[in-house]
Amino acid sequence: MAIDSGLASFSETLWTAATGTYLLAVVGYTGEYAFGKTGRIADTSPAVVREPAMAGVSSGGSVAGHGSTGYGSTSTGSPYGAGRVQRGSDASRRWGVAAVAFTILGALFHLASVAIRGIAVDRVPWGNMYEFTLVVALVATLAWLGTLVKMPQLRYLGLFVMMPVLLLMFLAGTFYTKASKLVPALQSYWLAIHVSSIATAEGILLTSAAITAMYLVRSRFERRSAAGITTGRFAGVGSRLPASASLDKAAYRTVAFAFPIYTAGVIFGAIWAEAAWGRYWGWDPKETWAFVAWVVYAMYLHARATAGWKGNRAAFINLFGFAAMTFNFFVVNIVISGLHSYAGLN
Template sequence: MAIDGGLASLSESLWTAATGTYMLAVVAYTGEYAFGKNGRIAQTSAAQAGVRQPTLVGGGEPGAVGALPDQPRYGAGSVDSGGAAGRRWGRAAVWLTVLAAVFHLGSVTLRGIAVDRVPWGNMYEFTLVVGLMATVAWLATLVKMPQLRYLGLFVMMPVLLVMFLAGTLYTKATKLVPALQSWWLAIHVSAVAVAEGILLTSAAITVLYLVRVRFERQGATGATPARFARLGARLPAAASLDKAAYLSVAFAFPIYTAGVIFGAIWAEAAWGRYWGWDPKETWAFIAWVIYATYLHARATAGWKGNRAAYINLLGFGAMTFNFFVVNIVISGLHSYAGLT
């Protein structure tokens, strides 16, 4: 089947529409974070977690730096003058995220129809799928934990960057090289893309967790939090963020494991061996070991603090290195980036 240039062009137009809509969603999430700092979503998050938020010594605006009060900052059901505006921004942000995801899905789907194959045969297509999975993971998180909605700015900004990255990696719609013409491509690469999209969301939440921990520690000692740590004043309790990051990894890790196993089976069929320590295989294994260590440490040693968070980020760093450096710089049997 020949490449359908019309559908390929429409796919690219939908990528543009998705990227633009993600930008609007980020603006809306920023609106909720700015105008809804005392809105119902933030209040519910703090009230449910029983967080004792810092208040300016001597009386002042809630959320300012200072000593910790004896009572939670927010009372259940209390609403300030900025709450309604914050909720409007938040609802708009979610709907824009859903609309962008629809455009995004349409772009990926039409790309696949245009080339008559699964639409993740090069780095451009794979990056699009990872971004889509990250968005779906965020929307699923909102279904489970809607009180985290006002953090969408920090989760969707990386997704927007991924969309821009896909544009820099753009490759024209083409047929696959013979080595990739296998139904294992649909199984192996899709599993890895789904897992990496979810792990991207987990990494973003983990960064927020570290900011919140630093804010809480400095606030508890009466010290003035550093400029970056002050963002923690409007974040949920560290325990809530830690739990959300952990659940994301716990869900994604079996999918990633299956993806690695499927890749080994495909390697045996294509190259006559299950594992050859190709650079791509090596770094996939390194990332797998790091995430396995993270889950094992939490399950057996009860690590829930900064040490576990750093292991999580180290695992994501290994996956990022595998994606960029191994695909672009290091040559090997998996050099199918489609950039040349």
């Protein structure tokens, strides 16, 4: 079947529409984050940091233990905002609702773009870097929307998730590849199975990395607040994030969900390699870095499950795994030549 250039062009138009709509969503999330009350934290965290008091008097002016600002406090006098329970303003909620609406609309444009690209080329739409990047960004967006269904109170954190998605959409434009048939080496049903598993896992792990970055900011804020330090880099951001324990748990659960999918993708790739090249594993650069990322994420889950590692040590392992996966995604595909050099950029 010949390439349908008309449908391919329409898919690219939908990509442009999705990118623009995601940009509007980011503006909406920024508006809710900027204009909303920090008291939203009390709704998204099981516990809040005890706010430092001077001479036994709370920041609201009452004596500690008698209406003072502490765990679960409803005082609004703290300069830190970690324990406030004020609701966001109507304006901030409107920003948030608009952001979610734009995210959903953008996801629909995005999904249509990927699906129509597949119809135009008469194959699965992830045969080169342009298409694969679009799929990863789509999975990350759907993962975020799925999170909102379960935990709508986290809506104001959309800025930190959708910004990486928007970056991926712009990068997809730099990776643009004209609609074409697959090279012979990729003409296998394993392309649908192997690459879809990897793309799904990487999209979900992108969400985990964003949550982990937020955890590190919040954790630093909590430590400095406990020491009575209220200023510093990211202090304003840290005061508005959920409790570090909640973010740590969310990052762990996200990796725990994505890791089996990523493992399956690596196994499927090995099976495909045996069918295509007569060996399951050959330490090709792509295979090697996929294995490095897998080992790091396995170390992260093992440390959490057996050694009880939490906090910054676990967070840095998580981010290192994402860095290895990102290196494999960009540098290996673009710079390093190997048996998996099918980025379609040349």
